[in-house]
Amino acid sequence: MKQFIGFLRKEFLHIFRDPRTMLIIFLLPIVQLLLFGKVINTDIQNSKIAILDQSHDNTTREITSKLMSSGYFVLGEELMPSDDVEDVFRKGKVKMVVTFGTNFEQTLERDGKVDVQLLADASDPNTARILTNYASGIINDYVKKEKLKNIELPNQINTEVRMLYNEGLKSVYMFVPGIMAMILMLISAMMTSISISKEKELGTMEVLLASPLKPIQIVLGKVTPYLLLSFVNALTIIIIGVFIFGVPIKGSFFLLMAESFLFILMALSLGILISTVAPNQMVAMFISVLALMLPTILLSGFMFPIENMPLPLRIISHAMPPRWFIVIIKNIMLKGTGIMYVWKETLILMFMAFVFIALSIKNFKIRLE
Amino acid sequence: MIIMIPLLQMLVLVFAATYDLKNVNIYLVDKDMSSTSRELASKLDASPFFTINNTSFNPDDGEKAILDNKDHMVLVIPQGFERNLIRDDKASLQLLVNAIDGQAAQLGYSYAASVIRDFNKNIIAEWKGLPEFNPPYQINAVSRFWYNSELEYKWYMAPGVLCILVTLIGLFLSGMSLVKEKEQGTIEQLNVTPIRKIQFLAGKLIPFVVIALFDLSFGLLIAKLVFHLPVVGSLWLVFGFGMLYLLGILGLGLFVSTLADTQQQVMFVTYFFMMIFILMGGVFTPVDSMPHWAQIVDEGNPIYHFIRVMRMVVLKGSNFGDLIHEFIAMSIIGITFLSLAVLRYRKTA
Amino acid sequence: MEKVIEVHNLVKKFGSFVANDHLNFDVFQGEIFGFLGANGAGKTTAMKILCGLSSPTSGQVKVAGFDIYKETEKIKRNIGYMSQKFSLYEDMTIAENIRFFSGIYGISPKNRKEKQDKLLKDLDLESAKDSLIGSLPLGWKQKLAFSVAIFHDPKIVFLDEPTGGVDPITRRKFWDLIYEASDRGITIFVTTHYMDEAEYCNRVSIMNEGRIEALDTPDNLKKQFGAKNMDEVFLKIARNVE
Secondary structure, rough: HHHHHHHHHHHHHHHHHHHHHHHHHHHHHHHHHHHHHHOOOOOOOEEEEEEEEEOHHHHHHHHHHHHOOOOOEEEEEEEEEOOOHHHHHHHHHEEEEEOOOOOHHHHHHHHHHHHHEEEOOOOOOOOOOHHHHHHHHHHHHHHHHHHOOOOOOOOOEEEEEEEEEEOOOOHHHHHHHHHHHHHHHHHHHHHHHHHHHHHHHHHHHHHHHHOOOOOOHHHHHHHHHHHHHHHHHHHHHHHHHHHHHOOOOOOOOOHHHHHHHHHHHHHHHHHHHHHHOOOOEEEEEEHHHHHHHHHHOOOOOOOOOOHHHHHHHHHHHOHHHHHHHHHHHHHHHHHHHOHHOHHHHHHHHHHHHHHHHHHHHHHHHHOOO | OOOHHHHHHHHHHHHOOOOOOEEEEEEEOOOOOOHHHHHHHHHHHOOOEEEEEEEEOOOHHHHHHHHHOOOEEEEEEEOOOOHHHHHHHHEEEEEEOOOOOHHHHHHHHHHHHHHHHHHHHHHHHHHHHOOOOOOEEEEEEEEEEEEEOOOHHHHHHHHHHHHHHHHHHHHHHHHHHHHHHHHHOHHHHHHHOOOOHHHHHHHHHHHHHHHHHHHHHHHHHHHHHOOOOOOOOOOOHHHHHHHHHHHHHHHHHHHHHHOOOOHHHHHHHHHHHHHHHOOEEEEEHHHHHOOOHHHHHOOOOHHHHHHHHHHHHHHHOOHHHHHHHHHHHHHHHHHHHHHHHHHHHHHHH | OOOOEEHHHEEEEEEEEEEEEEEEEEOOOOEEEEEOOOOOOOOOHHHHHOOOOOOOEEEEEOOEEEOOOOOOOHHOEEEEEEEEOOOOOOEHHHHHHHHHHHOOOOOOOHHHHHHHHHHHHHHHOOHOOOEEEOOOHHHHHHHHHHHHOOOOOEEEEEEEEEEEEOOHHHHHHHHHHHHHHHHHOOOEEEEEEEEEOOOOEEEEEEOOEOOOOEEEEEHHHHHHOOOOOEEEEEEEHHHHHH
């Protein structure tokens, strides 16, 4: 035990002596979470649009003010008929141009219908789609409330919608689980693999192996500090998520912690596995970044829904541990489900951890022989 | 390596990063079991976005399916739906949406709502024996999507991913290569030779500019061939800005390398700043949705300018006049990074 | 004299490649035993087996009186090891390194304190106690690494090319440390490819292509091969094999 504590002290010295390592371990999680929570937003608000009103009557003015008061749009520019819309888009100042033709209100009164053109800059297709959706929703709403309020329409289907688990449709609900998976992967897998390969590179690993320490003690000694740090980070992320961004924990906190622990163990074993394969720190680093970070961000459903990806990527995503962890966290935190709804994912993570450990032991034995 | 990595990145990133909505699974709870309710269900199922995955008579089963991540939405058609619709002229449907991914939920709901609206119009026309039903007042919002009428998300991602790629190559390679010299002690040897520092730095950095520009052209070619990315604007403009951008990025790489002693440290520091630059640069999410202060901070973020220019030129054909602001901003950033790097470098080596 | 290492028909194969082909030798208590050979001759492989870092394919080996197959743990308590690279942590101070390695070998804090003071005094490093290893010159690092490797008074210390990349004067000083340790009764097992260092050993064995081609005192070897110095001995053996 004394040996072990001495080992831990040494590992912490390594970590605390290098400010760049500290940067990654302590600052990165917080900066990322704050960025995602406060800055990176897929929620549309205050998008700049332009209005080209060739009619200037009551209806067009009312629609314009409805659009502007919705919170989604702000008026970037008022266009004249002589202005070139193309030019406005090319300068990239506004995202959408709402165009009312001449005699707008008259046409509506006379024919019962009129078109309003929503020209969107679809070089960002997602924003374009959302903006046009919102605008046409607001216009429909206006017609219903102002123009049709005294008229009974026949056979109306009314769709009542309930947004479950995230009524405010906040994107931070998506990001907190994703960032947790990413940071735990980074610290557990990448940092351990680097720190073990460092001992190999420096020749100290042989000295340790030739000492009375058993290999298992060495591995545990290398891994435990990162286990602790990962746990601290997981807690920090949850605390920031809950208290600053108002993400709920509907399910059992204990289960959440237990699942995080499992994920950390899995990531640590992956880190050990990488270090048995990589001859030096640089290779360990590259494997970690290429094989872990990019897939964690892209193929885990963290930012982009997996169902929408092409089939080959969907298949690959099954092998990504964070994918399963993110499902587990979302279920426990946001939906409030118990183990009954995540046992499959839990088993998969256990299985992955087991495979990584088995492979590491096998590689380690080959090296010793 | 130089060919494979960009290729892989382009293909994986661009295919994976999509908000396009397909395959929304609906759990149907049809308690009405009328011909109208059945017709509505088959309308939804026939739309390209939705699949009716499961049905039952118990809404609780539907919620369970959402908890289990099997389905995204539950549509509840209450008993007496058809009767109410005919007798009272109105009837309600309930739609429960898993909103953890708020954006997908919003989009899914608006698609479903529009399918239901069309269905509604059709049945009114049918029941009244009209060719088409229109309310007395109607304002049609006609949407036109410029530059990307099919809303092909890959066209949006490809230029962004290319920017990341070029940045990664420029930043990592330049930072690493100088620290490597430092680690091996060769930099001290160079410092005693008659080569001037500026010449030495130029000699080190120019190959990376060439590699990065090569990858840029290669990536554009892949995007054109694989994703049919239209390149509307002038390539001269793209590469001109690319050169300017790379000078700044290499300056940054050089600066980082003066702060670090080992390659690993360079990796850590670079990783940290890359992460922030990329996330704030608007690759995945629009900069317009960011708070005002973040948009101001972004003026100093090289990736933000590069991505903006790439998208504007490639997709919209913006010309030099449209981009003067970006050119000026990028020049200031580039000069700042380069002078910082040269100053630090003089002191340390 | 007591035998501290006994090697009998040691064979080590990697697949079909034979790295150690039936090695036989003994090392006696307090001896400086030079283990020579060109790169790739198999000396590092053999040494790793003796330290318990690797297991043999066949043969009997005893180190410090313990069996290599069954009693590795006991062996590890009784040996010290210094690898080619300096095996101290650069981002830790001298005192922190000593504390760490003493902890591994179970040396009590009181004991450690006394020995540490003596060690620093002998090496004239008292003022550098709290300096990071990384800031020390190469020669100092080497001496320290050796002193740390024998800090727990092992029966045998294994040195894997300990003087690579150091100038002749520093090397000479390093050998003074080795003699001191040997005088204290510690057996030294050292691999090297510097032939002048072979002269400093009590006995040397010369390996070639996995086999031990010669084993005797340097003087006897020179006589046996009719050579002026160990360099010639070495060249003659290499030529004979071809």
